[in-house]
Amino acid sequence: xxxxxxxxxxxxxxxxxxxxxxxxxxxxxxxxxxxxxxxxxxxxxxxxxxxxxxxxxxxxxxxxxxxxxxxxxxxxxxxxxxxxxxxxxxxxxxxxxxxxxxxxxxxxxxxxxxxxxxxxxxxxxxxxxxxxxxxxxxxxxxxxxxxxxxxxxxxxxxxxxxxxxxxxxxxxxxxxxxxxxxxxxxxxxxxxxxxxxxxxxxxxxxxxxxxxxxxxxxxxxxxxxxxxxxxxxxxxxxxxxxxxxxxxxxxxxxxxxxxxxxxxxxxxxxxxxxxxx
Numbered sequence: 258x259x260x261x262x263x264x265x266x267x268x269x270x271x272x273x274x275x276x277x278x279x280x281x282x283x284x285x286x287x288x289x290x291x292x293x294x295x296x297x298x299x300x301x302x303x304x305x306x307x308x309x310x311x312x313x314x315x316x317x318x319x320x321x322x323x324x325x326x327x328x329x330x331x332x333x334x335x336x337x338x339x340x341x342x343x344x345x346x347x348x349x350x351x352x353x354x355x356x357x358x359x360x361x362x363x364x365x366x367x368x369x370x371x372x373x374x375x376x377x378x379x380x381x382x383x384x385x386x387x388x389x390x391x392x393x394x395x396x397x398x399x400x401x402x403x404x405x406x407x408x409x410x411x412x413x414x415x416x417x418x419x420x421x422x423x424x425x426x427x428x429x430x431x432x433x434x435x436x437x438x439x440x441x442x443x444x445x446x447x448x449x450x451x452x453x454x455x456x457x458x459x460x461x462x463x464x465x466x467x468x469x470x471x472x473x474x475x476x477x478x479x480x481x482x483x484x485x486x487x488x489x490x491x492x493x494x495x496x497x498x499x500x501x502x503x504x505x506x507x508x509x510x511x512x513x514x515x516x517x518x519x520x521x522x523x524x525x526x527x528x529x530x531x532x533x534x
Contacts, residue, residue, distance in 0.1 A: 373387075423486055483507060
């Protein structure tokens with residue numbers, strides 16, 4: 258195994274975008290704090306598979322010089338966001354959760370969605386989620402989990418690639434043509450499982466089908482054994498603001514059962530929640 262952690266295309270792109278803001282768009286802007294941008298890059302370099310990293314590893318991931326990474330980590334450690342138990346490898350501390358908690362606790366969408374998901378989850382005895390589009394990924398903002406059916410952990414704050422998820426397909430299908438073209442020009446369709454759609458033409462067909470039928474079914478594209486169905490969530494002002502899904506064990510619940518038993522309840526819950534948005 259390489260000493261350098263491997264990040265997916267979406268995660269690398271997110272870090273590169275922040276770096277480009279510092280180096281290109283806002284270079285020379287006296288109001289832009291490059292040091293703050295670098296600190297955020299360092300924080301976002303951590304991921305579940307690589308929960309502890311050295312200065313050198315973070316420097317390789319972010320492209321930030323080691324001296325600057327060291328200063329960022331020194332500051333983050335002083336503020337209680339990271340620690341370095343062995344004197345070499347840094348780990349995140351629970352205090353980083355306060356950064357996302359401020360959004361989740363103040364967002365009307367996140368709070369209302371959580372209440373709706375809790376009720377729907379009890380009705381179906383299945384895990385339910387709500388997500389928004391965040392760059393080329395989706396961002397889980399609410400989740401009610403009743404059973405663990407995946408090896409990956411999809412809790413609030415998770416950011417799986419949009420093209421490989423049912424909620425992502427719903428959200429991508431709501432983009433206008435220019436937005437979709439921009440997305441397809443950036444993203445690399447990686448085969449996460451043998452079922453993942455990695456052809457742009459096939460993805461376009463999928464999205465067209467989702468637009469026509471008003472829902473998306475993801476059949477083990479993100480992980481083997483995971484099947485899910487998602488619907489759009491509209492605001493009262495119009496437009497899709499989020500997506501809601503139900504995830505099931507593919508060996509226990511068929512796609513037909515998702516359409517016949519789960520979809521009506523999912524659509525009703527999404528419509529009721531839309532009245533509050």
